[in-house]
Amino acid sequence: MRFLSSVFSAAVLVLPLAALAQPALQRADLIITHAHVVTMNARREIIEDGAVIIRGSRIIAVGPAALAAQFTALKTIDARGNLVLPGMINTHTHAAMTVFRGLGDDVPDRLRRFIFPLEKNLMNREFVHWGGLHGVVEMIEGGVTTMVNSYYFEEEFAAVVKKAGMRAVLGQTVINFPAPDAPEPYGGLALAKKFATAWRGDPLITPAISPHAPYTVDVEHLRLVATLSAELDLPVLIHLAEMTEEMTLLRKEHAMTPVEFLDSVGLLNRRLVAAHCIFVTDSDIALLKARDAGVAHNMVANIKSAKGVAPALKMFDEGLRVGLGTDGPMSGNTLDLIGQFGYVAKVHKLDRKDRNVMPAIKVVEMATLGGARAIHREADLGSLEPGKLADVIIIDHESTAMMPLFDVYSALVYAASPRDVRTTIIHGQVVMENRQLLTVDTAEVRAKMRDITRRINAAVAAGLK
Amino acid sequence: MRFLSSVFSAAVLVLPLAALAQPALQRADLIITHAHVVTMNARREIIEDGAVIIRGSRIIAVGPAALAAQFTALKTIDARGNLVLPGMINTHTHAAMTVFRGLGDDVPDRLRRFIFPLEKNLMNREFVHWGGLHGVVEMIEGGVTTMVNSYYFEEEFAAVVKKAGMRAVLGQTVINFPAPDAPEPYGGLALAKKFATAWRGDPLITPAISPHAPYTVDVEHLRLVATLSAELDLPVLIHLAEMTEEMTLLRKEHAMTPVEFLDSVGLLNRRLVAAHCIFVTDSDIALLKARDAGVAHNMVANIKSAKGVAPALKMFDEGLRVGLGTDGPMSGNTLDLIGQFGYVAKVHKLDRKDRNVMPAIKVVEMATLGGARAIHREADLGSLEPGKLADVIIIDHESTAMMPLFDVYSALVYAASPRDVRTTIIHGQVVMENRQLLTVDTAEVRAKMRDITRRINAAVAAGLK
Numbered sequence A, B: 001m002r003f004l005s006s007v008f009s010a011a012v013l014v015l016p017l018a019a020l021a022q023p024a025l026q027r028a029d030l031i032i033t034h035a036h037v038v039t040m041n042a043r044r045e046i047i048e049d050g051a052v053i054i055r056g057s058r059i060i061a062v063g064p065a066a067l068a069a070q071f072t073a074l075k076t077i078d079a080r081g082n083l084v085l086p087g088m089i090n091t092h093t094h095a096a097m098t099v100f101r102g103l104g105d106d107v108p109d110r111l112r113r114f115i116f117p118l119e120k121n122l123m124n125r126e127f128v129h130w131g132g133l134h135g136v137v138e139m140i141e142g143g144v145t146t147m148v149n150s151y152y153f154e155e156e157f158a159a160v161v162k163k164a165g166m167r168a169v170l171g172q173t174v175i176n177f178p179a180p181d182a183p184e185p186y187g188g189l190a191l192a193k194k195f196a197t198a199w200r201g202d203p204l205i206t207p208a209i210s211p212h213a214p215y216t217v218d219v220e221h222l223r224l225v226a227t228l229s230a231e232l233d234l235p236v237l238i239h240l241a242e243m244t245e246e247m248t249l250l251r252k253e254h255a256m257t258p259v260e261f262l263d264s265v266g267l268l269n270r271r272l273v274a275a276h277c278i279f280v281t282d283s284d285i286a287l288l289k290a291r292d293a294g295v296a297h298n299m300v301a302n303i304k305s306a307k308g309v310a311p312a313l314k315m316f317d318e319g320l321r322v323g324l325g326t327d328g329p330m331s332g333n334t335l336d337l338i339g340q341f342g343y344v345a346k347v348h349k350l351d352r353k354d355r356n357v358m359p360a361i362k363v364v365e366m367a368t369l370g371g372a373r374a375i376h377r378e379a380d381l382g383s384l385e386p387g388k389l390a391d392v393i394i395i396d397h398e399s400t401a402m403m404p405l406f407d408v409y410s411a412l413v414y415a416a417s418p419r420d421v422r423t424t425i426i427h428g429q430v431v432m433e434n435r436q437l438l439t440v441d442t443a444e445v446r447a448k449m450r451d452i453t454r455r456i457n458a459a460v461a462a463g464l465k
Helices: A002-021 A065-070 A095-100 A110-122 A125-141 A154-164 A188-199 A219-232 A244-254 A258-264 A282-290 A299-304 A312-317 A338-352 A360-374 A408-414 A442-462 B002-021 B065-070 B095-100 B110-122 B125-141 B154-164 B188-199 B219-232 B244-254 B258-264 B282-290 B299-304 B312-317 B338-352 B360-374 B408-414 B442-462
Strands: A030-038 A046-055 A058-064 A075-078 A082-086 A088-093 A144-151 A167-174 A205-211 A236-240 A272-276 A294-297 A321-324 A392-396 A421-426 A429-433 B030-038 B046-055 B058-064 B075-078 B082-086 B088-093 B144-151 B167-174 B205-211 B236-240 B272-276 B294-297 B321-324 B392-396 B421-426 B429-433
Touching: A030 A065, A030 A392, A046 A065, A058 A065, A082 A360, A082 A408, A088 A272, A088 A294, A088 A321, A088 A360, A095 A110, A095 A125, A095 A144, A095 A442, A110 A442, A125 A144, A125 A154, A125 A421, A125 A429, A125 A442, A144 A154, A144 A205, A144 A421, A154 A167, A154 A188, A154 A205, A167 A188, A167 A236, A188 A205, A188 A219, A205 A219, A219 A236, A236 A258, A244 A258, A258 A272, A258 A282, A282 A312, A294 A312, A294 A360, A299 A338, A299 B338, A312 A321, A312 A338, A312 A360, A321 A360, A338 A360, A338 A408, A338 B299, A338 B338, A360 A408, B030 B065, B030 B392, B046 B065, B058 B065, B082 B360, B082 B408, B088 B272, B088 B294, B088 B321, B088 B360, B095 B110, B095 B125, B095 B144, B095 B442, B110 B442, B125 B144, B125 B154, B125 B421, B125 B429, B125 B442, B144 B154, B144 B205, B144 B421, B154 B167, B154 B188, B154 B205, B167 B188, B167 B236, B188 B205, B188 B219, B205 B219, B219 B236, B236 B258, B244 B258, B258 B272, B258 B282, B282 B312, B294 B312, B294 B360, B299 B338, B312 B321, B312 B338, B312 B360, B321 B360, B338 B360, B338 B408, B360 B408
Parallel strands: A030 A075, A030 A082, A088 A144, A144 A167, A167 A205, A205 A236, A236 A272, A272 A294, A294 A321, B030 B075, B030 B082, B088 B144, B144 B167, B167 B205, B205 B236, B236 B272, B272 B294, B294 B321
Antiparallel strands: A030 A046, A046 A058, A082 A392, A392 A421, A421 A429, B030 B046, B046 B058, B082 B392, B392 B421, B421 B429
């Protein structure tokens, strides 16, 4: 006993000395180390052999790989040969429309001839569930950690997104005709109120309301949306300055631009995310900035429909809150942002006839910090910094097209594929690791999608009304 | 003995009966079956459960999956869940420039400020070997089975391409200043002659000559190239109507367009593949057609450099021989054609302000049959038909973004990634299977590329002269 006790005393003596030489390890949950860390912090620091330390839902430290030695965690990811970036924010989509992806491409007047009839006849809660989940899988696989989504049955979709572990701003659609989830025109308004109440305060899901567009929602209902948004501090998602018919209608009926019109009904404010903004004037841009609204730039969808090139570069350079969006998969076909990168960089160069504009770094800024700013979440999202939420993606920079890696932004914008994303972490949870989804049974989703495809094919063959 | 003999007789009797009921199997080398076959034949037939049968270097049969039962082969690929297409033809590239990929993007006057000095100081036989091989790997991984390449040390590259089992038209560069492989101006002319003689008749490699451009090769040497081309039936690869300085120079010095100028020196003929053709007039287009020249359309490179949109749609619709090209990886960054698809479809829509032009099928036509026609090889390449060379690719149509599959062309053009190509067959040889290269040690190539990147970084840091 005496012997043991003296050993014990000696041990006690030694321990503080050891602690002095080697301070106690701090507890973390996840360590990503030996990564090429692209922080997107204010100095746009890149750490070639770096570490990102996560505890719970937050990033607690970012620095050189040596930093990892100060922490202990149950899980450590060795990210050698990989880039680590903040998760990307898709600021405009309609994920459930994956069920219709590839139907009726390359035809005129698609919205009224194809999209609305398909939705009227076929869209339902089941399709929103599985089509939406397929879209969630595609985004997680492509490194999108937050989506801004507008569609029907948004409460159904919220449960799907939450289960998959993705972050989202979800806007229940309000429109002037009977919708798949509301038999009466504008029935979405009541659904939105119910949805907002049910999901208030959720850490991943931010409920929102989505009046479809200034040409499909009348002044009275736009005002009701504005009131509800103010009451519940509800984000408002809308299509804006996108269609020539919209421009003509508002000029004719209100002698206003769409931006001015939204301002007149009380919707142009910090809660708004305006998708497209193709046909905005300089004074519209100034007004969007003064009202601190967010803008979603959807280059691929906008040029596929030959609508035009939004002045997103000008808006971004003037300090507006501009993020990137994919639009729905009937418009832009894919839901990841890496697939937008090259278009954003190159089509603005073509449009401005200047190869020096819209350099690669600006495109990556739009996809991360820009998106965070568009939804007024830049305090929590958009960069890898201590204190921010742990939305982190790991991208293989040794895929053939990404080699050599002289310039990280150039490789990401001009050569990367969404298939190069290896691992996706949202709110501190690893939702995909080495391209395996951990929160979704992808085989089940594929089987459901095959079945839904068969049924849609049969319905289309039988003729839509 | 007697017993055995009668058994043997019985067997002999039975065999002809069995053969009558079930005809003898035909010998093949490779059967691809249960594929969604996109033939690109004259009727653009698609066989949803189809088979492609290969013997030696040729396709011997294409039809429904049941067809496979008539053949016996050592190897059968079950391609369920996959598309099978003719291999794609990259009609303009400089593969070895992968070693410089991502250097000095988004800066003005890159050709003279960056590309020429980098080549002058650093390009050598070793870089052509490994950078070129890295490019070959990228193309095979992306479903490109034939490339049209212009660069230096083309004989070195020919050996690399041949070993990898890829098909190529390889043009030795001729230019008016000392080049990496020729200390005297125009030294490439002699190299081209030697190369053409050495590789004449090779089943995979077609030697060619590549006068760089009408503004970097004088009239005298263009005429020498024309003579050599006629003598040896040598394809001629050139950059044409690409640069504003080129337009100005030829107008000033010859009062001609670049197309007219090439005609005047005897180069505008069926042996020519003209890359870019951005600034061509209607009468240039008529002349290109009358002379039966090939055109390589490089949309990504052309808009990244803000040069403009070539009238490729008009040229294609008027029956010119138009294929797709990537340009070199310092210009377009990637070397696969799937990465060009969306740009070709969408930027032409934007340019023409019409969402109905350049439908997806036309883009796939350009990448396959169009490319074959551009190099006057449509009798052998560009579609899956009995008698054609067995250049065949297998693409996963159940990658997330490719689902659902309502329209094959739409899925390929608006949603596929080059990473979705699973298997590549060239000249009957499987060169990549399930994304594993079988003819190239990719780990060795990656190691060499890392080493080369370090050396280029050091040279650039030390300052180029």
